[in-house]
Amino acid sequence: MAFLEVPLYLFTQYIYGENSWEPLARVDSIGEQSDIFWYHTELNGLPERMTDEHGEVVWRGHFSTWGETERExxxxxxxxxxxxRFQGQYLDRESGLHFNLFRYYDLVGGRFT
Structure with missing residues (x-):
């Protein structure tokens, strides 16, 4: 299963486990050049860190029990x-809400909107 994101000139493809929303990798492409990043997740599928193709950590996240970002x-x-974020969730940085396919989740209020 793959999810595609296309902001301006960058083409991003997310690679997930079979029959799962747990992210395995992300491929960022600009023209012919591609970079692959590997996800390292907690048992619940929440990404803890991302590494590049050389194994170097490029992103690290710390989250509360309910998935609120404490530190990136x-x-x-x-x-x-x-x-x-959690499996099937995508952070909308502009609103601060987590998108769940058909609705948004508000971490602060603890409810879907």
């Missing part, structure tokens, strides 16, 4: 933004 850090050469 970007390291290494590339400034990588990572928006996947």
């Amino acid at each position: 850090s970007v390291t290494g050469f590339q400034a990588v933004q990572q928006n996947l």
Whole structure:
């Protein structure tokens, strides 16, 4: 299963486990050049960190029990933004809500909107 994101000139493809929403990898492409990033997740599928093709950590996230971002850090050469959260959730940084296919989840209020 794959989810595609196309902001301006960057083409991003997410690779998930078979019959799962757990992310395995992300491929960022600009023209002919591609970079692959590997997800390292907690048991519940929440991404903890991302590494590049050389095994260097490029993103690390720390979350509360309910998935609220407590701290994010970007390291290494590339400034990588990572928006996947709990399985099936995508962070909308503009609103602060988590998108769940057909509705948004508000972490602060603890409810779907």
